[in-house]
Amino acid sequence: MILVTGAAGFIGFHLSKKLLENDHEVVGYDCINDYYDVALKNDRLEILKKFKNFNFLKGSLENNDELNNLFNKYDIDYVVNLAAQAGVRYSLENPSAYIQSNLVGFANVLEACRHNKVKNLVYASTSSVYGLNENMPFRECDSVNHPLTLYAATKKSNEMMAHSYSNLFNIPTTGLRFFTVYGPWGRPDMALFLFTKAMVNNEPINVFNNGNMIRDFTYVEDIVEGVSRVLFKPAEPIDSFDLKDPRPDGSTAPYRIFNIGNQQPVKLMDYIKEIERNLGLKAKINFMPMQDGDVPATQSDTSSLKDWVDYQPLTLIDEGIRRFIDWYKEYYSVDIK
Numbered sequence: 001m002i003l004v005t006g007a008a009g010f011i012g013f014h015l016s017k018k019l020l021e022n023d024h025e026v027v028g029y030d031c032i033n034d035y036y037d038v039a040l041k042n043d044r045l046e047i048l049k050k051f052k053n054f055n056f057l058k059g060s061l062e063n064n065d066e067l068n069n070l071f072n073k074y075d076i077d078y079v080v081n082l083a084a085q086a087g088v089r090y091s092l093e094n095p096s097a098y099i100q101s102n103l104v105g106f107a108n109v110l111e112a113c114r115h116n117k118v119k120n121l122v123y124a125s126t127s128s129v130y131g132l133n134e135n136m137p138f139r140e141c142d143s144v145n146h147p148l149t150l151y152a153a154t155k156k157s158n159e160m161m162a163h164s165y166s167n168l169f170n171i172p173t174t175g176l177r178f179f180t181v182y183g184p185w186g187r188p189d190m191a192l193f194l195f196t197k198a199m200v201n202n203e204p205i206n207v208f209n210n211g212n213m214i215r216d217f218t219y220v221e222d223i224v225e226g227v228s229r230v231l232f233k234p235a236e237p238i239d240s241f242d243l244k245d246p247r248p249d250g251s252t253a254p255y256r257i258f259n260i261g262n263q264q265p266v267k268l269m270d271y272i273k274e275i276e277r278n279l280g281l282k283a284k285i286n287f288m289p290m291q292d293g294d295v296p297a298t299q300s301d302t303s304s305l306k307d308w309v310d311y312q313p314l315t316l317i318d319e320g321i322r323r324f325i326d327w328y329k330e331y332y333s334v335d336i337k
Contacts, residue, residue, distance in 0.1 A: 006083035061105025172234035179261030183220030184327035222313030261300025
């Protein structure tokens with residue numbers, strides 16, 4: 001049985017659906033907080049609840065009793081931890097939410113995995129951990145010692161916490177650094193959703209760093225394919241691990257870190273043009289300076305993921321944006337003349 005925390009979230013929903021369609025038994029766990037539209041989360045859940053092999057419990061990772069009750073009720077073999085306080089910019093406004101969910105909550109997950117002898121723990125990290133690093137493309141062997149936001153710092157902390165549990169208790173753990181995920185059922189606070197909503201409503205969009213941004217946009221179904229492959233191939237100790245020159249993406253313990261990105265960074269203005277083309281609308285743009293905690297560019301190197309599970313994301317933005325726009329029009333009953 002597979003536990004997916006954050007099952008009502010964007011990536012958690014897509015992963016749960018994929019696992020259910022492949023006849024796996026899935027337990028979904030989510031606190032359904034109001035960081036964004038709760039109705040969207042509930043609508044995702046309604047789709048998952050149509051599967052007979054899906055069970056759902058509402059609860060938060062920070063509540064250790066609730067989490068322990070879940071493990072007592074179900075025989076959990078695998079865990080995918082996607083529950084977290086998301087959002088880079090929100091961490092500037094509400095840091096305590098990140099401490100509780102991303103640190104306290106993740107510690108509770110590790111403890112549950114330790115005491116219930118799970119076969120594998122896969123958890124979401126983020127490309128934001130690369131912080132000040134401008135050496136493109138980002139590689140897992142790069143330094144991540146200079147995060148720019150508390151959100152990124154908590155995710156780096158998750159990687160370190162996971163390593164300690166892999167080392168002390170032989171729990172296989174794999175951290176996945178996601179790169180700018182987008183697609184149908186996406187989060188309303190992310191660029192594609194924000195831009196589409198504003199353009200449909202004839203409102204201006206805010207474009208930061210005066211449009212001089214480059215992102216490694218990665219389609220959500222590519223992300224979940226990578227997650228599901230890693231889930232069923234637990235990390236192993238690296239036999240050739242050099243203690244005098246330790247690599248940060250592996251260990252003498254069953255611990256790994258992988259990037260999941262498209263490897264084909266796109267200029268933000270080209271991304272906006274693709275949205276315009278699909279909507280048949282012209283964006284009204286407010287060019288603005290760089291925001292605190294943001295970076296001008298991201299690009300992933302996924303060769304390690306390719307070597308480990310023979311997979312790398314391939315969906316181009318023209319196809320990914322088209323699928324999102326199709327979903328958005330249907331979900332919100334948008335009829336553009």
